[in-house]
Amino acid sequence: TIVILDFGSQYTQLIARRIRELNVFSAVVPCTAPLSEIQAYKPIGVILSGGPSSVYDIDAPAADPKLLELGVPTLGICYGLQFIVHHLGGKVRSASKREYGHAEVSIEDGSTPLFKELPASLQVWMSHGDEALELPTGFRRTAVTSNALAGIANEERRIWAVQFHPEVHHTPLGPQLLKNFVFGICGAKGDWTPAHFVETTVTAIREKVGTGHVICALSGGVDSSVAAVLVHKAIGKQLTCVFVNNGVLRKNEFQKVQENLRDKLGLNLVAVDASERFLSKLAGVTDPEKKRKIIGNEFIAVFDDEAHRISQETGGVDWLVQGTLYPDVIESSSVKGPSQTIKSHHNVGGLPETMKLKLIEPLRDLFKDEVRRIGRDMGMPEDILGRQPFPGPGLAVRILGEITPDRVALLQEADDIVVAEIKAAGLYTKIWQSFAVLLPVMSVGVMGDQRTYAYTAAIRAVHSEDGMTADWTPLPYEVLKRISSRIVNEVRGINRVVYDITSKPPGTIEWE
């Protein structure tokens, strides 16, 4: 393992991903973690991330300086460099000239293994306001920019540091530098591959579960499906998956998920059609938060019933599978202030605490793209792995106003056209989410010689990295034209199509 100590940089997760792309496992740990926690990983190397603070700020994030005495190869990046200098007796001060953005670095000492095979001059990305003024004893300068120091090293202590960011795209030769550190200096093997992950995870699950029984709430999305397939690979029929039709799924989705996961992949899948139960609870409700609460609570109730039934049939359920991903794990261990609830999210993660099930979270060390790689390695179909995110409350948050079976059917048809046309244009996997929204706005139209008075559909397509911020996607006019023409011609009940051109913030991705 390469342990990455997080000092609060926006790029910390990126460092972790770059290392993993080299097939070397990396873990992000808050900088305040006790030494014992870091040592528990048996690190072959440590990376100190960048961070927004100055080392001389009173509340500057600090790691235990004993970390620098362990003899484990260490690479400081940006704030990491300043941390090393500051804690080993050098001096850091506010720079006379701040450096943000592109810069050119001259390597002065190409003999250091960190710079192996790099040219004497490098394009890099800088982002710092402080600089190291005096180096601690035993350290020497290895690189500079025209303004400031850019690299230091002390081979005897096995410590290297750079002022620039090798992990970002704007440092084109950054990957070589990270390779030098990970393979050349730390001696990593590069054997953390999808196949290796699947093998060790499957063995670990088998040992953990023994003869126990496991349940899993499937949403049909990437995470819960890959998690279920992994557990199935480990324990086969000891796993029962529950997939609930909440009445607001997409067109044919209830059947498709069953085909994919039960028929093709052989999972033991219980499909519960509870659409009437959900829709009757939703009747007459227009408030977005109320809709979300109803669907969330109803889901828990349905799942609970099933879990108890399965528990009786199998002589007791002990474990629950969840598709938790690494960014959530890092997020919940980092310090942050209270934030306002914009929407009460529901997904298949928030499940009954009353059943006292123990958790299996086979994906909790993985980033989303890694989950897809694992799924591919296990032979899962692309239409599961490449699926765009779909909210837990489903089409309910895309039908404004009251939800009725007729409105659900209208939106299912319109949505199906949007997805089909976006796929046909080869855009589906390039867009974060693309879908239709049903507005309760009625307008006059004409069809043949007939006057129509019908609903409006809005088209939403956005680019995003993580769903936290998003930009609307400029779909080609030709695609918009086909979508619009097909919807108004094929979906009786919608006679007008509009295009949502709002970014997030200030909009949100879903309309409710």
Ligand code: XMP
């Ligand atoms: P918003 O609308 O808040 O959505 O900009 C951000 C991302 O979250 C998805 N979303 C949900 N996902 N349960 C989920 O699992 C929910 O209740 C939920 N609400 C929104 C949304 O599709 C987008 O990707």
